[in-house]
Amino acid sequence: MGGVYGEVFQKWTTEIRSSYVGSLTRRLRDADEATEVAHLKELYHQNNPEAVIRAFESQHSLHCNPSALPQYVKALVKVDRLDQTKLLKTLQRASEWRVSFISAVLELQLLSLNNRSEHKSAIISEENRRITGFHEGGHALVAMHTAGALPVHKATVVPRGSALGMVTQLPDKDQTSISCKQMLAYLDVSMGSRVDEELIFGESEVTSGLSSDISHATNLARKMVTRYGMSNKVGLVTHDYNDNGKSMSSETRLLIENEEKRLLERAYINAKTILSTHDKELRAIANAFPEHETLAGNQIKALLEKVRSKQQQHQKTIESQSSSLSNPIASSTAAAAASKAQGATPVGS
Template sequence: MVERALVLLHARMKGAIMMRSSVRGLKLTPFRDRKLSRLEREALSDPSDSARTLVYLKELGGSNPEEVIRKVEKGDFIPSDGVAKEYMRALVRANKLDMTRVAEYMRKAGYTNGYGQRFEPLSYGHRLAEGPRHDAPYGYVKAPLEATGWERPQNFAPRATDASPAASGASANATVAGVTNTPGTPFEPIHVSLAEPSFRAQMWKSIRGLGVTFLLLAGLRTFMEDRGIGKTFGINTDVQPEPGQETPTRFEDVKGCDEAKAELEEIVQYLKSPQTFTRLGGKLPKGVLLVGPPGTGKTLLARAIAGEAGVPFFYASGSEFEEMFVGVGARRVRELFTGAKKRSPCIIFIDEIDAIGGTRNPKDQQYMKMTLNQLLVELDGFNPSNGIIVIGATNFPESLDKALVRPGRFDRHVVVPNPDVEGRRQILELHTKDIPLSPDVDLSIIARGSPGFSGAELANLANTAALRAALEGAQKVAMEHLEFAKDKILMGAERKSAVISEATRKLTAYHEGGHALMAIHTNGALPVHKATIVPRGVSLGMVSQLPEKDMTSMTRTQMLARVDVCMGGRAAEELIFGPDNITSGAESDFDQATKLAEAMVTRYGMSERLGQVVYDRSEENLSGETKATIDAEVKRLLDESYARATTLLKNHEKELHNLASALLAEETLNGEEVMLASKGLVKKVVKETVAAEVPLKAPEKATIGDKTLPAAVPSPNRNNTVGPSAPTM
């Protein structure tokens, strides 16, 4: 009977403790660790305070009963009834309830049985298997601590050792009754009162619930929109036009592309009064394709059309249609045109349309074709899209699918080129209208000195000049600030902090002097804009050339002159320092010269051996003999150019020394100063004084044999810059 009661009590204690442990395990680990650390410090600070010790052991036992067992058996705490109870609970949680182990702890802690005798280790499992022992006290079934039979002597009434079996049975029954009256059993339930949480806790719980709900709903809506199932549940997925601006863009805000504006004015008139164009049976254009280099104002033109016509403006980028889900691109095209039809007449502007309108390939994935097919259907399909003007912009019109650019879809192709000199002046005036300018500023000079600049680059030039003037503390933007901004864009930023040795500066001066002299004395070469030995960008020096006016093409003489100028740097190094002391600084020069010579041979038909034929060296069907002929012709052009450069510099070696000396003294010379320096004169402009011409001395040279040699010959990286208006080869 007693053994059965023990088993029942053990099972109930274990179940209750495991349930309590699972509930405690829900707490956040970082907060629990900090709480345990605090409780441990409080318990160890005053070992005699049993209340703090019990609080710590209860908290620790909920998460780590093994640690409670270890600390109690180690003797970290003063033995007491509470410590013994927590020790028992920890043994049950850890499934280590061994009577021998418990008896050993009780013996060390000074606990006795009901007769005042010290307990000896006794196996709990052995006791149950052995059956009831009438010669031993039954007090070990009392709960919770008394369930093991251990208590303080004053808390236990001794019994006679010669009790009869009947008395023993009665005692056993009393013992079982004691078990049933133990708190926590069905006969003696523990009444628990739940305290109402504080207002702060309730508020935090409500906020957490609302936050989780919001995130779940937002994620569900996003998923439904991406999958295209929003309309099934009544969710509005119509695309909305761009919000109206307080000051809409007008045609007067677009400069440098007068021809493109004139061609687009018809679109504006159509959007304002479409009946005027359709009264004679004519059909209005459905699409306009804007083609041109980056930064020329294609997007600005589209906004100007919408601003002039006063109609809704829908904007989309070509890359917005495709995502990870198949079919999303086609669905978004449908939604875009559905929203536009509800607000017609309107404008749909698709920027970088080549992202979805590229030429179809049989090897492409099916979903890539679906987006383009849907766009083709919306532009000119079974359902007409009257009142909608589609404007596309691209930098690569050759990559577009032929079905997209045919008449009926994109009826008009408007080219938006880089502005000419007058257009550049107008753009500079537009971007400097809010910038205070000094009286010495002449924007036409800046416009002539910036061929090939796009509208975006000119806007950057004006902004850079304004920032430079503000940094220097000037009240107005002067001409020098605009020149600084132009040189920074053309030649790169100066690296004034770079530590350059004197030998490197001398070598760089002769290298750049060779480029400049070739530009001065070669027929067809572009004028020198500026020569410098100040490191800019990745180069140690640079010679910049700009045409006197806009160039639309290049002659054979001009191309050969450009190759000769590229060869001037290496030829000057070999002439002055000898063939054994040439450097790797001419790498960029050779790259430019080789590309130009190869273009002359393979693209421009300027080779007598190959004739007027265009060759693509990447083609596999090009014969080996033809490739060898191309290589031979390119090498011939480069060798002849290098020979001409060497001969010219030998004939003007004195001018080379003069120019190198001037570069070493001034570091940077403009085109006029380069001309004077080559003659031994340099023009120094001093504020409020007349310019003075000062003769130059030949630089001192250290010689080895009959060759000039600096103290140390490095291998700098240099670059020969040609004006950006030159055609790309």
């Protein structure tokens, strides 16, 4: 949208937004903390994170409301503006208020998301960009096909810090805890990068870029086994691993590590099944990155739908040809009818 119309439209939307935030601020001026938070949640659920950010930053009473802080942070994550400075300030506020503001969604985000600035000027070879495209495509595709996985917000091959790309996942609604199903899905998604590099480039060409994915997955698997009681063999007990397991018996430590390995191997198998089955979808995502660099969740969905549509059309063509070959009489009759309709005499009549 450009030209005079674009400028007028931008000015109009800015005025509307400013007016709305102003009215919201007036509504919140004398509101209690619960009402303030309810308004922010309402904005977030209306898929308007920018309004949440503007309201929080313009209304000082919200700065003193510990329950409003998680809404602000979630909105920052939603629009990819949780930079290092904002994160540190938010952590400081939470510490001062003795509030555990990192909700389930943020715990998952901080496991997988390095909140560092983009480095679009970084010089990355075409081969590394290609590997990164498949790496992030693997994460995104496994998430799209895994029950319990958070929706994919975006996938990018723009470097951030030491990371060459990333996939951001965000929930559709507030969460106060993480289910076992969601944790297992997180493990599956983490293994997506390892599996796709194996499938596309070969096992001998797997890169060291997978280390953080494996590390995060291992840490979560250990928590599931030692803190959350999600292993039947270990049981409903907690084990302190702060000393690397030195304080527990060798039998218990071995049992815990075997259960961690079981969870990770399960995730690997699930990811491999998905990426092997949906190979064309994986390649479609990876091949889209050179042009776009960053793909929003809805763009990825549209891309996958296009691939599926082509596959369905191809399958119909094959079935039609197969049907014609298996029933030559019907094919001959159909050909005769078509020729007659055109006023021609079929060969052999």
